[in-house]
Amino acid sequence: DTGVSQDPRHKITKRGQNVTFRCDPISEHNRLYWYRQTLGQGPEFLTYFQNEAQLEKSRLLSDRFSAERPKGSFSTLEIQRTEQGDSAMYLCASRYSGTSGKRTEQYFGPGTRLTVT
């Protein structure tokens, strides 16, 4: 059973460049979440998907950020025109949500650490 994977694990970019991160959830999980964690803080919710539908976006997700989950499997998070304030760990999580109503926990990936210079 493979867990949630994220790629790349580390990314260093110059201010103004675009970056894209990928998250592969656990295969049967239909919900996928993105969080951002800055140094010394807890993760903050960014957005989440149910299959391919993006159901909620945080106010933290400015118009420079876009997330997709085109086939309801993997997801990408793109940041355009990066700023130094975007430097953070970007965490992906997934879980299964079904008609039984039984909750399952969110499983987290290892994260992508972004450094904007």
Place this chain on the structure above:
Amino acid sequence: AQTVTQSQPEMSVQEAETVTLSCTYDTSESNYYLFWYKQPPSRQMILVIRQEAYKQQNATENRFSVNFQKAAKSFSLKISDSQLGDTAMYFCAFMKHAGLGRDDKIIFGKGTRLHILP
């Protein structure tokens, strides 16, 4: 809006001792989940323990137990017989009980860095 507060930024204890991490939260919801997550250095976040607000009995998982005080909105984590592998950042977290609904994002506290000393 829900908030989660962890008042202890950092703690250190000797191996084999018992340690308690504090957490308070604020919500107007009556039904919700509370969690403690562990994030070891350079490793991914894992769930330590979960408490459902409608359950009065405190959750336990091996050496980990919670003291859930719903009226006081307090949710502390006790680690018994602490081990070197318990060294990590610990996050207290909240999630609404939305059934099959949409609002199931997790709200995290700022964390407590726990050092277990040999």
